[in-house]
Amino acid sequence: MSHTRSLHGRLALVVAITLAVPRPARAAPAPAESGGAAPSFFEYLYAEPNSGAASGGHVAIRIGENVYHFQQVEGGILRLFRVDAARFDHSYRALGNRTLTVTRVAVPPGAAEELRWAFEGYRQRQDGEFGTLDERRRDLDLLRAWRLTGGDHGVAAVAASGYFASGDAPPEEADGSEEKARRAGLEALRRVAARIEGELGAGYLARRSRELALTIESLDEASLGEGIARRYTDLAAEWLAVELLADPPPLAAGSWVSLDVPEFALEARDRTRLRELADTVADAAVALAQSSRPDRGDPLLVALARLEALERSIASGRLVLLDPARGDEALVPTADVRASTGALRRILAERGDDFRYARDALFAPDSWDEGRLSRLELAGAAWADLAGALERGAPLRIPTPFQIPSRVAPARAYPKPALAPAVLAGAHERAARAEAAALARLRERYPYDLVTRNCVTELFAILATVPLEAHVDAAGALHFVPLAASHAVADTYPGSRAEVRPSFRVRALDAFERCDGSALATDLREASTLTAHSYTPNDADPLFLFFTDDAVALRPLLGVLNLAVGAGGTVAGAALAPWDGGTLLRRGWEGVIFSVPELAFVSLRRGTIPFAPLGWESDLRERCVAPRT
Amino acid sequence: MKYLHRTLLAAAIAASLGSSVACESFSDSSASISDIVSSPVTSLSRSSSPEIGYREGVRDHVAAQVRSGATPSAILASLAETAKRHGVSDYESNQSTYRGIGAGLKLAGQNQTGVDTFAAAVARTPEQSRWIQRGFEQGV
Numbered sequence: 001m002s003h004t005r006s007l008h009g010r011l012a013l014v015v016a017i018t019l020a021v022p023r024p025a026r027a028a029p030a031p032a033e034s035g036g037a038a039p040s041f042f043e044y045l046y047a048e049p050n051s052g053a054a055s056g057g058h059v060a061i062r063i064g065e066n067v068y069h070f071q072q073v074e075g076g077i078l079r080l081f082r083v084d085a086a087r088f089d090h091s092y093r094a095l096g097n098r099t100l101t102v103t104r105v106a107v108p109p110g111a112a113e114e115l116r117w118a119f120e121g122y123r124q125r126q127d128g129e130f131g132t133l134d135e136r137r138r139d140l141d142l143l144r145a146w147r148l149t150g151g152d153h154g155v156a157a158v159a160a161s162g163y164f165a166s167g168d169a170p171p172e173e174a175d176g177s178e179e180k181a182r183r184a185g186l187e188a189l190r191r192v193a194a195r196i197e198g199e200l201g202a203g204y205l206a207r208r209s210r211e212l213a214l215t216i217e218s219l220d221e222a223s224l225g226e227g228i229a230r231r232y233t234d235l236a237a238e239w240l241a242v243e244l245l246a247d248p249p250p251l252a253a254g255s256w257v258s259l260d261v262p263e264f265a266l267e268a269r270d271r272t273r274l275r276e277l278a279d280t281v282a283d284a285a286v287a288l289a290q291s292s293r294p295d296r297g298d299p300l301l302v303a304l305a306r307l308e309a310l311e312r313s314i315a316s317g318r319l320v321l322l323d324p325a326r327g328d329e330a331l332v333p334t335a336d337v338r339a340s341t342g343a344l345r346r347i348l349a350e351r352g353d354d355f356r357y358a359r360d361a362l363f364a365p366d367s368w369d370e371g372r373l374s375r376l377e378l379a380g381a382a383w384a385d386l387a388g389a390l391e392r393g394a395p396l397r398i399p400t401p402f403q404i405p406s407r408v409a410p411a412r413a414y415p416k417p418a419l420a421p422a423v424l425a426g427a428h429e430r431a432a433r434a435e436a437a438a439l440a441r442l443r444e445r446y447p448y449d450l451v452t453r454n455c456v457t458e459l460f461a462i463l464a465t466v467p468l469e470a471h472v473d474a475a476g477a478l479h480f481v482p483l484a485a486s487h488a489v490a491d492t493y494p495g496s497r498a499e500v501r502p503s504f505r506v507r508a509l510d511a512f513e514r515c516d517g518s519a520l521a522t523d524l525r526e527a528s529t530l531t532a533h534s535y536t537p538n539d540a541d542p543l544f545l546f547f548t549d550d551a552v553a554l555r556p557l558l559g560v561l562n563l564a565v566g567a568g569g570t571v572a573g574a575a576l577a578p579w580d581g582g583t584l585l586r587r588g589w590e591g592v593i594f595s596v597p598e599l600a601f602v603s604l605r606r607g608t609i610p611f612a613p614l615g616w617e618s619d620l621r622e623r624c625v626a627p628r629t
Numbered sequence: 630m631k632y633l634h635r636t637l638l639a640a641a642i643a644a645s646l647g648s649s650v651a652c653e654s655f656s657d658s659s660a661s662i663s664d665i666v667s668s669p670v671t672s673l674s675r676s677s678s679p680e681i682g683y684r685e686g687v688r689d690h691v692a693a694q695v696r697s698g699a700t701p702s703a704i705l706a707s708l709a710e711t712a713k714r715h716g717v718s719d720y721e722s723n724q725s726t727y728r729g730i731g732a733g734l735k736l737a738g739q740n741q742t743g744v745d746t747f748a749a750a751v752a753r754t755p756e757q758s759r760w761i762q763r764g765f766e767q768g769v
Contacts, residue, residue: 072653072654073654087664087668090664090667090668091664091668094667095663095667117736120689120693121696124689124690124692124693124694125697128693131710284719284722287721287722288719288721291721293706293709294706295709298718299718299719302718302719303718330662332662332666343667344666347667361678361679367724369680369725370716370717371680371682371683371716371717373716374679374716375716386666396666399665399666401665403713403714404716404717404718455653608663609663610663611663611666611667613667614667614668
């Protein structure tokens with residue numbers, strides 16, 4: 001119910017403000033960037049409203065290749081995010097189906113870097129404070145688990161622990177060549193173990209394992225303060241790495257990727273390159289065992305798993321890449337995959353390109369960098385997942401956000417602390433208070449307020465810290481509204497140039513009109529969600545029948561029809577709720593709510609696009625009739 | 630002035646509502662899925678090499694930490710998360726880490742004495758010191 005009230009409120013305000021703010025004048029195109037010196041400007045980005053989380057529009061600042069924008073997190077804290085400019089454009093224009101108005105503002109020479117740092121410095125400071133909250137939450141999670149299990153939690157979220165087969169796992173079935181590859185991986189780990197013992201003394205691994213186990217078992221009440229989760233997982237990760245070195249297991253089944261495509265085949269020169277990389281990774285593993293980093297266990301586990309994968313690759317003649325995912329990723333609903341096969345096939349082609357690009361970078365004959373292998377692992381997993389879903393109907397995992405191998409073992413027996421229930425209860429309660437205090441500090445420092453502190457006003461506040469020729473008055477009338485603020489930027493910087501970058505639907509209609517040869521035929525077909533080629537109804541969107549964004553005169557009439565469809569969906573959804581989890585009910589009700597503004601000539605809803613390739617604009621230009629998305 | 634009545638109307642409505650209108654909440658789940666399936670992290674980063682992106686990340690992190698008064702050893706230890714975000718787990722042996730540190734010291738306004746002090750605290754080899762100096766002089 002609170003969601004519905006919030007939706008009502010937001011819509012009422014958006015309608016009022018949309019009426020209050022004049023439509024933007026037709027924008028002149030921004031001048032093309034000249035080559036050579038880095039451009040000295042920033043761009044103010046205004047994204048028009050759409051249903052969902054963006055009914056009021058959104059704003060951002062682009063500086064160089066990065067876009068900075070504030071979003072609400074934790075139910076009322078404003079957090080500054082940085083995203084790649086191309087990703088922002090794709091996310092808002094293609095997937096969000098929202099036209100961007102971009103106002104480019106020239107800044108004095110040298111001010112661009114100052115401007116960048118104003119935003120980046122803010123983000124760095126704020127990220128550090130959110131990092132504290134994350135750490136308190138990790139403490140809380142661990143102590144809660146210990147309290148519930150009396151310390152016998154059995155599962156620690158040690159990253160990269162999931163690449164190694166546990167003793168309980170059935171042996172992997174392997175033919176002769178696979179067995180040879182597996183043995184090559186194990187031999188490489190044994191050589192690393194021998195080198196470590198050669199440098200640190202015979203019996204080092206067994207001694208270190210006992211030391212680490214004892215340290216964990218000796219954790220007492222005093223050690224259960226802030227940072228206990230980090231300390232415990234550091235110890236557990238190193239303990240596991242030492243144990244694995246003492247008795248190396250093969251890579252766990254399903255923890256690696258190797259596709260039967262030419263790009264995974266290795267020629268002789270490729271194997272030579274991988275031999276160099278394997279030797280470098282082995283050297284790194286030996287060095288990490290002696291590092292003073294308290295968190296050396298994590299990178300050591302990654303290095304050991306990679307070493308096995310590289311040796312398997314060399315021995316088998318095919319690339320074997322670690323799957324970077326944790327292993328508990330959510331799946332994209334099968335119905336969503338089936339409904340978007342055309343778009344996903346184009347995305348699959350892009351994933352193949354990503355993989356080939358990353359492969360070329362890794363095999364380039366210059367210096368080794370770990371980031372290149374990480375990128376190839378990510379590209380391989382993303383490609384394999386999507387290919388499996390489209391070609392074999394396999395479940396499609398949501399690609400991992402982790403940049404390095406992070407597969408977590410579902411269960412391993414780690415050393416455990418011996419702590420009394422009362423001690424754990426006290427520590428848990430203290431951790432809960434620390435977490436609440438960290439959250440309260442963030443709420444106090446970065447509060448959201450509809451008018452005085454929102455994602456618009458805070459961008460202006462940061463801009464005001466940089467000496468520019470003028471500044472937008474963040475407290476000005478309606479300057480807290482994204483659209484009004486966009487006008488204020490243009491007014492404040494008279495030399496600025498604005499450019500409208502059309503949404504997916506606008507671009508699609510332009511393309512279809514050219515192909516159809518008849519604007520009327522295109523308009524008629526694309527007016528309804530039942531016949532449009534530019535849109536496929538999806539569960540994320542409200543229920544509606546007609547687009548009203550380009551039908552000003554007919555908007556109230558179409559709004560009535562949309563209202564009726566929404567109302568019908570609401571009634572039907574109430575009856576079907578036990579079977580569809582309330583999806584139709586929500587879509588119907590939101591359909592009603594977003595139809596009301598249309599009665600007053602205000603169009604907010606444009607529909608969203610579930611999946612779109614990065615090259616969606618060139619796709620549309622090249623196709624006469626695009627497959628339904 | 631010509632929009633005064635509309636402004637007042639909107640302001641009155643805004644004041645009467647406590648809801649969000651001008652700010653998105655952090656991506657809802659469906660939007661996140663669409664984003665990450667359509668353009669996973671590997672797909673948009675061809676404009677610069679992973680090394681450059683990592684050095685820039687280290688540069689900015691170090692500059693922010695130096696300005697906040699953190700010690701060199703604390704700054705080095707705090708690089709783990711930045712490194713992970715750029716696909717680097719073993720940041721201690723990575724040349725780009727030290728190039729980024731040098732560039733970060735420059736961005737934070739440190740002088741040569743500051744660079745020498747920092748290098749003495751975190752570099753374990755002469756080569757690492759040279760990489761820091763190179764980052765300080767040449768940027769990322």
